[in-house]
Amino acid sequence: MARVWLFGKDVNTDQIVPGRYAPYMLKNEDDLRKYPFVEARPEFASTVQPGDILIAGRNFGCGSSREYAPLALKMVAIGAVVAPLFARIFFRNALNLGIPCFTADLTDVLHDGQEVELLLDEGIIVTAEGQRIELPPPPGFMREVWASGGIVPFYRTYGRFPGEAPA
Amino acid sequence: MAAQTLSEQILSHAAGQVVKAGDVVTVQVDLAMMHDSLSPSIIKVLHQELGAEKVWDRDRVTVVIDHVAPAASVQTAEHQARLRRWVAEQGITHLFDVGRGISHQVLVEEGLAQPGMIIVGSDSHSTAYGCVGAFGTGMGTTDVALVVATGRTWMRVPETVLVRASGRFRPGVSAKDLALRAARILRAEGATYAAVEWHGVDFLSIGDRMTLATLSIEVGAKAGLVPPTGAAAHLMRIPAWLGVQPGASYMWEIDIDLDQLEPQISMPNFVDNVVDIRDVGQVAVNVVYLGTCTNGRYEDMIAAARILNGRKLAPGVRMIVVPASSEGLQQAASDGTLTTLLAAGATIGTPGCGACIGRHMGVLAPNEVCLFTGNRNFRGRMGSPDAQIYLASPEVAAATALTGYITHPQEVM
Numbered sequence: 001m002a003r004v005w006l007f008g009k010d011v012n013t014d015q016i017v018p019g020r021y022a023p024y025m026l027k028n029e030d031d032l033r034k035y036p037f038v039e040a041r042p043e044f045a046s047t048v049q050p051g052d053i054l055i056a057g058r059n060f061g062c063g064s065s066r067e068y069a070p071l072a073l074k075m076v077a078i079g080a081v082v083a084p085l086f087a088r089i090f091f092r093n094a095l096n097l098g099i100p101c102f103t104a105d106l107t108d109v110l111h112d113g114q115e116v117e118l119l120l121d122e123g124i125i126v127t128a129e130g131q132r133i134e135l136p137p138p139p140g141f142m143r144e145v146w147a148s149g150g151i152v153p154f155y156r157t158y159g160r161f162p163g164e165a166p167a
Numbered sequence: 168m169a170a171q172t173l174s175e176q177i178l179s180h181a182a183g184q185v186v187k188a189g190d191v192v193t194v195q196v197d198l199a200m201m202h203d204s205l206s207p208s209i210i211k212v213l214h215q216e217l218g219a220e221k222v223w224d225r226d227r228v229t230v231v232i233d234h235v236a237p238a239a240s241v242q243t244a245e246h247q248a249r250l251r252r253w254v255a256e257q258g259i260t261h262l263f264d265v266g267r268g269i270s271h272q273v274l275v276e277e278g279l280a281q282p283g284m285i286i287v288g289s290d291s292h293s294t295a296y297g298c299v300g301a302f303g304t305g306m307g308t309t310d311v312a313l314v315v316a317t318g319r320t321w322m323r324v325p326e327t328v329l330v331r332a333s334g335r336f337r338p339g340v341s342a343k344d345l346a347l348r349a350a351r352i353l354r355a356e357g358a359t360y361a362a363v364e365w366h367g368v369d370f371l372s373i374g375d376r377m378t379l380a381t382l383s384i385e386v387g388a389k390a391g392l393v394p395p396t397g398a399a400a401h402l403m404r405i406p407a408w409l410g411v412q413p414g415a416s417y418m419w420e421i422d423i424d425l426d427q428l429e430p431q432i433s434m435p436n437f438v439d440n441v442v443d444i445r446d447v448g449q450v451a452v453n454v455v456y457l458g459t460c461t462n463g464r465y466e467d468m469i470a471a472a473r474i475l476n477g478r479k480l481a482p483g484v485r486m487i488v489v490p491a492s493s494e495g496l497q498q499a500a501s502d503g504t505l506t507t508l509l510a511a512g513a514t515i516g517t518p519g520c521g522a523c524i525g526r527h528m529g530v531l532a533p534n535e536v537c538l539f540t541g542n543r544n545f546r547g548r549m550g551s552p553d554a555q556i557y558l559a560s561p562e563v564a565a566a567t568a569l570t571g572y573i574t575h576p577q578e579v580m
């Protein structure tokens with residue numbers, strides 16, 4: 001099972017990865033995996049497990065354009081991020097990297113540390129207690145990008161951008 | 168044809184068809200900006216993942232070394248050396264190296280950013296280009312790499328939030344106060360996925376317009392545009408199809424009366440946590456920091472120098488001035504502004520981003536309090552997560568430097 005990491009609203013990219021821990025500043029780029037929420041939640045990076053999900057309040061990922069914020073989450077293999085509203089650059093970066101983002105407010109439904117399972121294809125979260133939570137279906141183009149594994153493989157496969165008519 | 172917002176006009180022109188808010192379009196980009204901090208990863212995606220050998224247009228891909236300039240470590244120095252080699256290999260025309268200044272300010276000074284353009288930067292404050300009526304937007308590594316490879320990008324045509332100013336600033340009040348006031352009303356997410364248009368600011372300089380445009384991202388905006396009209400626009404190349412169209416539809420309209428506006432302070436740790444200066448209380452500061460793409464320009468240094476003129480910083484207060492560009496620094500040097508700042512006890516850094524993202528040149532210690540003319544006061548932004556950052560105008564910065572606590576400019580003018 002995966003666990004829920006619960007966050008409040010307006011979680012900004014400086015909280016996800018402070019600028020001082022950018023790959024640009026590190027000797028070894030792979031070290032980025034040590035720094036998601038390094039100051040906001042110091043226990044996160046060392047205890048997060050692949051497939052864990054982030055449940056957050058409004059405006060998740062506001063602030064900088066730094067793609068290394070969602071990249072750090074990808075490096076620790078976050079299963080999905082669920083928030084009622086995403087800051088737009090974060091949302092795009094996460095889509096480009098193939099990190100599933102669902103637009104829903106589950107901050108009052110799930111609690112921090114709760115055990116859950118994410119059924120990504122069906123868009124359902126099942127709690128250890130057996131509660132089934134349906135996530136709003138993402139637009140078709142987002143599923144296409146996820147299915148390709150991100151925007152770069154998508155572009156290389158189709159030679160076009162999402163939503164663009166095939167040449 | 169229905170009346171269009173500035174964003175709809177620009178994206179329609181670029182898409183070659185009439186588009187409206189909500190449409191998803193693929194457009195030709197006019198100018199791309201990449202800076203030192205993200206260039207290594209952009210170049211990696213470009214060559215290793217996309218398999219592109221050359222940038223799409225060597226005249227339209229600009230590179231600026233501003234985020235850690237000059238280099239602060241062997242690590243960043245190596246990245247910058249590699250970046251210079253790459254720029255040479257690619258034959259890129261516009262490299263602005265250490266000391267030239269902050270990307271946004273430099274591209275505008277150089278006349279590369281022009282009204283009606285679509286400009287994509289590897290930096291969230293690329294909304295800055297809205298100061299000349301361009302559609303400037305920030306994107307991450309992968310999106311910018313795609314732009315640099317193909318010259319194109321895709322996006323949703325944004326709705327628009329209209330901020331309508333009326334009247335004139337009172338003494339000691341300036342564009343930063345208007346921007347923070349708007350953030351106070353719209354809040355951090357008020358313009359998410361939308362554009363902001365700033366009307367009623369025809370009298371402002373391009374620099375003041377950039378203050379408004381850079382702060383637009385802090386309310387979540389994709390772009391922040393000031394119509395290219397008024398005296399400051401007389402040197403711009405304005406396309407005939409671009410201009411405010413009466414009847415364009417806005418998702419939210421707010422009015423701000425400049426005659427009533429007080430200096431605004433953004434309290435730690437959120438940009439939209441804004442109050443009138445009189446409601447701040449007695450806040451002692453350790454550092455006054457004047458700089459960034461939001462308020463580090465020549466006119467900001469002048470505004471501070473007017474207040475500091477002939478006086479000294481309060482004991483125990485450090486004042487760090489990091490000009491937004493070498494051009495601004497030169498102007499300040501030639502007309503005595505710099506001398507005034509130095510005589511007051513301020514120190515001057517290399518033009519660039521400085522300590523704005525807490526990497527060098529004035530990083531804060533735990534429990535230090537900073538009065539900052541920049542655009543973000545997030546926890547840990549300028550160094551220690553236990554430092555406190557208050558955002559304000561250059562006028563408030565100077566007044567605060569004189570007294571040692573957050574001060575209304577009129578108290579010392």
Ligand code: SF4
Nearest residue numbers: 292459460520523524
């Ligand atoms: S000055 Fe600060 S906000 Fe502006 S581009 Fe540099 S780091 Fe970003």
